[in-house]
Amino acid sequence: MSKGLPETRTDAAMSELVPEPRPKPVVPMKPVSINANLLGYIGIDTIIEQMRKKTMKTGFDFNIMVVGQSGLGKSTLVNTLFKSQVSRKSSSWNREEKIPKTVEIKAVGHVIEEGGVKMKLTVIDTPGFGDQINNENCWEPIEKYINEQYEKFLKEEVNIARKKRIPDTRVHCCLYFISPTGHSLRPLDLEFMKHLSKVVNIIPVIAKADTMTLEEKSEFKQRVRKELEVHGIEFYPQKEFDEDLEDKTENDKIRESMPFAVVGSDKEYQVNGKRVLGRKTPWGIIEVENLHHCEFALLRDFVIRTHLQDLKEVTHNIHYETYRAKRLNDNGGLPPVSVDTEGSHDSNP
Amino acid sequence: MSKQQPTQFINPETPGYVGFANLPNQVHRKSVKKGFEFTLMVVGESGLGKSTLINSLFLTDLYPERIIPGAAEKIERTVQIEASTVEIEERGVKLRLTVVDTPGYGDAINCRDCFKTIISYIDEQFERYLHDESGLNRRHIVDNRVHCCFYFISPFGHGLKPLDVAFMKAIHNKVNIVPVIAKADTLTLKERERLKKRILDEIEEHNIKIYHLPDAESDEDEDFKEQTRLLKASIPFSVVGSNQLIEAKGKKVRGRLYPWGVVEVENPEHNDFLKLRTMLITHMQDLQEVTQDLHYENFRSERLKRGGRKVENEDMNKDQILLEKEAELRRMQEMIARMQAQMQLQMQGGDGDGSVHGHHV
Numbered sequence: 275m276s277k278g279l280p281e282t283r284t285d286a287a288m289s290e291l292v293p294e295p296r297p298k299p300v301v302p303m304k305p306v307s308i309n310a311n312l313l314g315y316i317g318i319d320t321i322i323e324q325m326r327k328k329t330m331k332t333g334f335d336f337n338i339m340v341v342g343q344s345g346l347g348k349s350t351l352v353n354t355l356f357k358s359q360v361s362r363k364s365s366s367w368n369r370e371e372k373i374p375k376t377v378e379i380k381a382v383g384h385v386i387e388e389g390g391v392k393m394k395l396t397v398i399d400t401p402g403f404g405d406q407i408n409n410e411n412c413w414e415p416i417e418k419y420i421n422e423q424y425e426k427f428l429k430e431e432v433n434i435a436r437k438k439r440i441p442d443t444r445v446h447c448c449l450y451f452i453s454p455t456g457h458s459l460r461p462l463d464l465e466f467m468k469h470l471s472k473v474v475n476i477i478p479v480i481a482k483a484d485t486m487t488l489e490e491k492s493e494f495k496q497r498v499r500k501e502l503e504v505h506g507i508e509f510y511p512q513k514e515f516d517e518d519l520e521d522k523t524e525n526d527k528i529r530e531s532m533p534f535a536v537v538g539s540d541k542e543y544q545v546n547g548k549r550v551l552g553r554k555t556p557w558g559i560i561e562v563e564n565l566h567h568c569e570f571a572l573l574r575d576f577v578i579r580t581h582l583q584d585l586k587e588v589t590h591n592i593h594y595e596t597y598r599a600k601r602l603n604d605n606g607g608l609p610p611v612s613v614d615t616e617g618s619h620d621s622n623p
Numbered sequence: 624m625s626k627q628q629p630t631q632f633i634n635p636e637t638p639g640y641v642g643f644a645n646l647p648n649q650v651h652r653k654s655v656k657k658g659f660e661f662t663l664m665v666v667g668e669s670g671l672g673k674s675t676l677i678n679s680l681f682l683t684d685l686y687p688e689r690i691i692p693g694a695a696e697k698i699e700r701t702v703q704i705e706a707s708t709v710e711i712e713e714r715g716v717k718l719r720l721t722v723v724d725t726p727g728y729g730d731a732i733n734c735r736d737c738f739k740t741i742i743s744y745i746d747e748q749f750e751r752y753l754h755d756e757s758g759l760n761r762r763h764i765v766d767n768r769v770h771c772c773f774y775f776i777s778p779f780g781h782g783l784k785p786l787d788v789a790f791m792k793a794i795h796n797k798v799n800i801v802p803v804i805a806k807a808d809t810l811t812l813k814e815r816e817r818l819k820k821r822i823l824d825e826i827e828e829h830n831i832k833i834y835h836l837p838d839a840e841s842d843e844d845e846d847f848k849e850q851t852r853l854l855k856a857s858i859p860f861s862v863v864g865s866n867q868l869i870e871a872k873g874k875k876v877r878g879r880l881y882p883w884g885v886v887e888v889e890n891p892e893h894n895d896f897l898k899l900r901t902m903l904i905t906h907m908q909d910l911q912e913v914t915q916d917l918h919y920e921n922f923r924s925e926r927l928k929r930g931g932r933k934v935e936n937e938d939m940n941k942d943q944i945l946l947e948k949e950a951e952l953r954r955m956q957e958m959i960a961r962m963q964a965q966m967q968l969q970m971q972g973g974d975g976d977g978s979v980h981g982h983h984v
């Protein structure tokens with residue numbers, strides 16, 4: 275993560291929302307008119323351009339985790355999101371692979387480039403989640419994996435001779451796939467989100483949304499939102515981390531339309547003279563990027579085009595810091611010095 | 624016997640015609656008068672459209688005041704059995720249909736015990752029938768045995784889930800299982816074919832015995848044979864249920880309205896709803912027969928065998944009973960001895976010099 279300039283914005287008005295002082299997120303400065311009388315143009319605003327060039331050169335990491343029962347279209351959705359085959363699809367299994375008996379964590383990395391910007395994308399799949407007869411505590415391997423990544427980062431950070439750029443394997447975003455029953459959340463959904471919303475950014479999505487009509491969709495979304503609220507589950511973007519009024523209004527709008535009801539596809543069809551990604555059924559073609567059909571485009575814009583950086587920041591400044599504080603407190607305020615062998619091996623045996 | 628008597632019964636139209644070919648009509652008339660009973664059980668996870676499908680199949684609303692519980696309530700709930708009965712009459716034929724619903728199945732985080740309730744219900748119905756059948760008054764035996772179980776498979780998975788396999792294996796010897804792929808409008812045609820094949824493969828792999836439609840008899844007409852062949856080829860049926868009337872192509876059809884089109888429930892190109900309904904109606908009798916001849920008989924022989932084994936257990940307890948009896952005897956003997964001693968004391972006190980005769984007890 276590249277370190278930026280310290281913030282100078284006043285946030286006295288926002289301090290009521292923020293219960294405790296926390297490290298200011300690292301953002302490039304927005305263009306703000308300064309009160310000081312400038313005698314001429316200095317060129318401070320070129321810092322943005324400099325940062326952009328730097329980012330382009332170094333590229334950045336993004337780690338996205340997908341969680342949900344098998345068959346909900348997780349891999350297809352991720353492939354659709356990043357418009358490339360970044361996730362191995364279960365439907366192309368050659369039928370030798372079965373549902374694993376325990377939850378496995380499979381991380382696959384790809385480098386995608388767009389407009390000169392390189393992104394090292396890691397998709398973390400969790401096959402076996404919610405598929406067994408007895409699914410008690412099936413979120414534990416996932417929580418363990420997430421904490422292990424924090425641990426890895428922490429170790430690097432407290433190293434005496436540490437790397438210039440610490441490799442970031444922390445999970446920035448967790449897409450949780452809700453089965454489109456049309457009724458309500460399942461007990462497992464509630465349990466998972468309750469446990470994990472405190473350690474990672476959870477973005478709930480309603481999978482395979484082409485199974486619901488418009489009324490069913492909006493009813494279901496309302497019910498899900500209410501249930502999450504009643505149980506105190508804060509999904510990303512969390513209300514408590516809204517920086518200022520601008521953020522709040524923008525995020526409020528997004529929160530009102532979440533969870534996004536999505537449809538994924540990697541097949542193209544001809545519709546009205548254009549080639550679109552979609553699903554062809556005897557009663558019509560479902561267009562993935564058509565906002566009248568499903569909310570995939572909203573999800574994509576949200577995760578990639580507007581909040582990608584924020585996802586990383588919240589992970590670093592909030593979740594990671596929480597973990598770090600807990601670890602340091604456990605150690606009596608000292609950084610963990612000894613080489614913990616348990617922290618250095620992965621969840622996968 | 625004079626030759627006059629036989630001539631009285633000859634049908635004047637056809638020489639040699641006796642008339643017992645009329646028997647099926649008599650049976651038919653009696654059945655129509657008596658009406659039919661059928662019990663259908665529906666099992667599947669919440670939200671797979673079971674209630675909607677049942678309402679669509681029988682063009683009625685079996686669940687008028689339904690409240691769908693939230694996730695938190697589902698955590699606490701165990702599997703319930705809810706039976707609703709409707710009397711449907713069509714062209715003079717009465718059907719007393721009981722639909723047994725199993726809310727709570729597959730909801731819990733740990734579903735290990737979720738089919739115990741269902742299995743005990745099925746067994747209970749068999750038990751009751753067995754009891755009635757062995758009773759003295761067999762005139763009005765009510766048949767509440769489960770004749771058919773629609774098992775709803777989620778279209779979102781890649782085939783059968785571990786819970787599906789475990790459940791079907793637990794009941795395939797007790798009830799006719801008809802697997803149904805729910806919410807089939809989620810799937811494209813290719814996905815549907817793939818899923819059906821996958822499910823059939825898994826059923827075979829795990830040796831699950833689902834209900835097999837009997838082949839059409841060789842003397843049936845071609846249409847019926849073709850229909851049976853089509854039905855057999857479409858198992859498991861992938862269905863869509865709805866009771867909403869949607870305007871499509873100028874007429875009102877039952878269906879689901881999407882922004883991209885209308886899914887028609889009764890359109891065979893869209894889903895197998897009609898096939899499922901046909902199968903259920905034309906094979907209702909067969910389903911009842913198989914329940915009676917196969918599943919019930921299985922249960923009955925198991926039960927009676929088990930009943931015998933219960934006596935053996937009592938034999939093993941006989942030793943224990945013997946010991947208890949001996950202990951009791953000893954106690955009684957002691958009591959009598961004490962009573963005798965008391966009596967002697969009294970006699971001694973009264974007589975003074977009475978000879979003490981030791982009685983042998």
